[in-house]
Ligand SMILES: Cc1ncc(C[n+]2csc(CCOP(=O)(O)OP(=O)(O)O)c2C)c(N)n1
């Protein structure tokens with residue numbers, strides 16, 4: 001749809017020829033450098049972190065046996081997978097409702113496309129432009145009856161903050177103060193997060209750390225369509241308020257063979273994407289794809305074997321998997337787009353230090369956004385890239401220990 | 409800081425004042441700046457002074473006592489000052505048939521209805537030409553910048569189509585002393601105030617001449633010299649800022665006001681209510697200008713609110729309110745001028761709801777034909793447009809004609825294209841700009857991070873595109 005819109009607009013531009021008087025666009029606002037060897041854009045059609053064939057999809061051990069044995073798959077991108085999970089949630093649970101700004105026509109990222117037509121405007125609807133109202137309303141609907149399911153959309157993670165009070169003081173504490181007689185566990189809050197290359201201050205943030213400090217909440221970040229479909233359905237059915245953060249650049253970029261039938265993927269479980277022996281890299285969402293390239297480069301040029309873990313549930317996170325991995329490799333690097341200070345990485349590093357101290361061969365490293373806001377044209381310097389990961393951006397720590405080890 | 413006892417007491421909320429003498433320890437601990445000051449706090453015997461309940465509209469000297477006499481036929485109480493008792497049970501209903509009127513000065517053909525507006529148009533001729541030129545400039549800039557985005561020259565754009573009259577008409581009624589807090593569809597305010605074409609374009613191209621140092625998405629303008637505060641993408645946050653800025657002007661005794669613009673969608677945010685209420689209670693000289701253009705992205709006003717637009721809410725907060733035809737630039741001018749008078753002379757806020765229609769897609773990220781019919785847009789375009797209306801007005805007075813119009817348009821267009829050509833070749837701001845202005849002075853940790861990045865850029869020069877940034881790799885310097 002978007003491609004059509006753009007081409008029709010382009011033809012309009014040609015007709016008007018407004019800009020024909022000036023030279024062709026000298027450069028696009030966001031590109032990668034022509035001679036780069038490491039900082040190449042992730043190849044989403046090749047990455048091993050997405051499943052490109054029905055066979056690999058159906059071999060996924062986390063899927064239910066029926067799907068693995070007799071299921072079929074469909075090629076979906078991330079927003080279509082979200083749409084599919086929402087559709088399942090609405091059709092299997094007649095107490096489920098879906099709402100948010102511009103949700104009725106399909107949402108600005110198209111995640112709710114056709115759902116109003118399918119399920120009616122009493123169950124899928126636009127709200128007024130008010131995030132605290134959206135979340136408060138969802139809490140009210142969900143807390144009224146423990147069987148109620150409220151799926152709220154915040155248009156961008158950057159705009160969740162008006163609802164911060166409702167999420168932190170209400171959603172997270174409802175069950176505790178109501179001794180489980182009352183709770184809003186049926187609430188799920190979806191929002192697009194992370195960079196897109198040109199989102200600047202208010203369309204690029206990664207606000208997961210704010211919510212990963214709040215007992216009572218769960219924070220989930222899928223890395224692709226297959227994960228999104230299963231994790232979202234789990235989040236919706238989970239009877240705790242879940243914040244489901246969708247990496248917005250992956251909505252269209254990440255495409256994979258997704259089981260056609262419904263399935264869930266457990267919350268609170270990390271996934272080892274690449275097994276390795278020398279260093280563990282932990283990440284979630286968009287950065288995983290540059291982690292993959294960095295791991296490959298590290299293997300090829302340094303002979304380093306990297307174990308890559310997708311945390312998936314950022315809070316409360318899967319300590320068992322992480323600790324076991326770090327005890328094996330002895331080194332760890334945590335990667336996220338959010339700023340370093342007070343980020344999720346700091347908490348993971350501290351926990352590893354407490355649990356795995358005797359197995360550590362190097363300080364735990366972090367590759368993160370700097371402690372800055374996302375300035376529009378500086379995004380390439382702020383979002384962790386392949387170089388910063390391959391180089392492990394903290395040369396005095398993880399990488400140096402690693403290289404010293406290998407050369408000795 | 410040590411305040412005199414009476415002043416300190418006068419700063420306390422009234423309910424505390426009666427507590428103070430009764431609980432001296434509370435006074436000492438919580439309310440005084442020092443124990444010595446507490447010792448001299450006046451101790452009034454309990455209940456000697458009755459503080460009258462007062463009401464007022466927030467303006468100076470408007471406060472008057474109220475008291476309900478025994479057997480009164482009405483409720484007399486602050487907040488419900490003159491409410492008759494009744495035994496008829498009747499819910500007040502919103503009657504859509506009796507909506508607040510929409511003020512107009514001229515019709516869609518540019519004809520003035522009558523002389524009640526009190527404007528001396530002959531004296532306003534130069535201003536009128538400036539208004540018209542500003543509107544045309546915005547509209548041509550919009551078309552070209554929109555196309556620029558489509559060609560990948562800039563990352564994003566929002567056009568003003570159909571709403572140029574609201575921005576320009578109101579801006580013409582303001583002075584440079586008035587502080588502006590805008591949303592994002594009010595480029596006309598800047599254009600009228602004298603923002604230069606290269607200032608607009610440098611911002612959109614995020615080059616080193618951009619006042620915002622390349623950090624913001626296109627159309628998020630800022631201008632210290634024009635008293636135009638930096639635009640935030642986060643909707644409606646600027647409204648309470650305008651209340652506070654109005655209060656600052658009040659405290660300074662300035663003959664100026666704060667003016668804020670926002671969409672009818674943004675008005676659903678809590679910030680809207682917070683801003684109006686605090687401005688009303690503190691008597692802030694703040695003008696709230698709502699552009700009601702029928703849509704918030706895809707959400708039609710029918711899904712946005714149920715009452716009589718945004719205007720009806722002003723009355724609920726005790727704020728002088730008017731609705732105006734946003735396509736009638738003279739009407740917008742006139743109501744803003746009056747609003748400014750009220751705000752400054754009477755030291756209180758005013759709400760203006762300007763009705764228009766969002767002719768364009770929401771932004772370059774939007775295709776509005778996914779949620780509204782093409783004919784709906786075409787109908788509106790045919791029916792009314794603020795630029796055409798003002799042009800007709802000028803033509804009726806022989807101030808304008810086709811030749812002048814074509815000349816203005818072609819000049820503007822070539823100026824814009826020339827400006828783009830230059831702006832596009834300009835370097836980006838230095839990379840250090842990523843860290844600057846987060847704090848007044850970067851922290852040591854931030855400086856270390858800059859050095860870390862510089863080191864990476866130095867060791868992997870081919871991996872980064874630093875040439876387009878002013879100073880390249882050397883642009884990552886922490887200025888001490
Ligand atoms: C707090 C917040 N929530 C959501 C958004 C996303 N958003 C950007 S513009 C917009 C619609 C605004 O509509 P309106 O205020 O009527 O202004 P208009 O675009 O019609 O001029 C929305 C929902 C945002 N920018 N900020």
Ligand SMILES: [Mg+2]
Pocket residue numbers: 671672673699700701702703704705766
């Ligand atoms: Mg609007």
